Amino acid sequence: MIKTDILIIGAGPTGLFTVFEAGLLKLKCHLIDALAQPGGQCSEIYPKKPIYDIPAFPEILAGDLVDNLMKQIDPFQPGFTLGERAQSIQPQDDGSFIVTTNKGTKHHAPIVAIAGGLGSFEPRKPPIPNIADFEDKGVEYIIRDPELYRRKDVIIAGGGDSALDWSIFLTDIASSVTLVHRRNEFRGALDSVEKVQQLKNQGKIELITPAEVVGIIGENKLSGVSIKQAEVVIEKSCDHFIPLFGLAPKLGPIADWGLEIEKNAIKVDNTLDYQTNIPGIYAIGDVNTYPGKLKLILCGFHEATLMCQSAYKRIFPNKRHVMKYTTVGGVEGFDGTKKQAPKAVVKAIN
Amino acid sequence: MEDKDVLIHITDRDGVSHQVNSPTDMNLNLMEVIRLYELAPEGTLGVCGGMAMCASCQCYIVSNHHLQDIGDDESAMLSEAFNVLENSRLSCQIPIDTSVDGLKITIAPQE
DSSP states (O other): OEEOSEEEEOOSHHHHHHHHHHHHTTOOEEEEESSSSSSTHHHHTOTTSEEOOBTTBSSEEHHHHHHHHHHHHGGGOOEEEESOOEEEEEEOTTSOEEEEETTOOEEEESEEEEOOTTOEEEEOOOOOTTGGGGBTTTBOSSOSOGGGGTTOEEEEEOSSHHHHHHHHHHTTTSSEEEEEOSSSOOOSOHHHHHHHHHHHHTTSEEEEOSEEEEEEEESSSEEEEEEEETTEEEEEEOSEEEEOOOEEEEOGGGGGSSOOEETTEEEOSOTTTOBOSSTTEEEOGGGEEOTTOOOOHHHHHHHHHHHHHHHHHHHOTTOOOOOOOHHHHOEEOTTSOEEOOOOOOOOOOO | OOTTEEEEEEEOTTSOEEEEEEESSSOOBHHHHHHHTTOSOTTSSSTTSSSSOSOTTEEEEOSOOOOOOOOHHHHHHHTTOSSOOTTEEEGGGSBOSGGGTTOEEEEOOOO
8 A cells, every 4th residue: 555645646747746845845745647657748748849838938848847847856756656547536534545546556645636637548449330349359459568469460550659669569579460550651750660661661561551440350359350441441350459549538537536527627616725525635737627717737836836735734734834935945855855045155345 | 790700600519500700810720619619528629739639629621611731730630530531620720710701610529
């Protein structure tokens, strides 16, 4: 069981900055995120896109913003449960919560801060009739263990980095690799595109473009797919079909936690501390809604800051706390480091 | 309706038709107009905010308007979108100016 003071669900910019504000109050944080890396949408969707409305940064790439936040929170030694989705929550008699992920990892904290953005990132599933019947019976949306494909015939669909990279990787493992994409151009990294071209020339990858997988063939298990190319549908046998069309956010299991949901977001009771209808559970950043809400990173930072003050009072109801400016109080990390403004030297004039 | 407004006909995902006015001097795109009038549930359209990096704002162009050409980003995203038809566009890539007056679109199904 992982124990912490504030359990943050979602490691996007708002969730990451929460660690800093909590750290100033000597509260420890642990973050859960469905993605394998921190940063949320900034890392997953637009790491190379500039953001222009982060105060004091006239321009910063989304990926760099995440890197800076990671550096900023490093002294507070946050814990991470990455690649797992927060699945269920059990309120405890003492007012604390146990949050369990889809992989069974349990986390215990007196405060839960949901900073889940638009939700956890799930694979985009193509609308192929009966595909759902074959999930984990030959159809996989994520490659968890490449060994599963050893000496198998594999068909991959998609045109981005993920489809290209896995096609390249699996040529050394699988009996055959076929890549199907709706057009001749791929939007992946140039290196990967050139490598696939090379493997195609060597006969190690069969490329079917412009084409689309339109049907699944099989009884209880996948035995092949139907591929439509230039209005002609062909059937191709395979052991595995792996559609790799990237990820999209879904609110997911959080929607069933008894929280008040409005417009696909978690309604917060007030803008004083962004607490939800369940005391001890807060919602901050893009995942919440209240009158006047703006889904901006800078608003998420503000919400995280106020939330931490409220969390402190909830954890230590009898303690008085005075907000200190970092310029005055410095930043004292849990790792023993201390950053402080240098003392001014007073020198007498004779 | 102001002088600078345009009229757009939008059929939502439930098949309901709407006629909406949109100003042309506010640097809006079509995805933002759909959201402005709440013609799709929040969080289901314009997920990436308008960067042509998701396909949640896909729409079908029903009228014969000559729109701005499809850019590389939009084209790449459409090549990985679902339910794509010949007349598919990402509404976030269609700026609202006087050339879209009378435009008729249908919002594509949610993925």
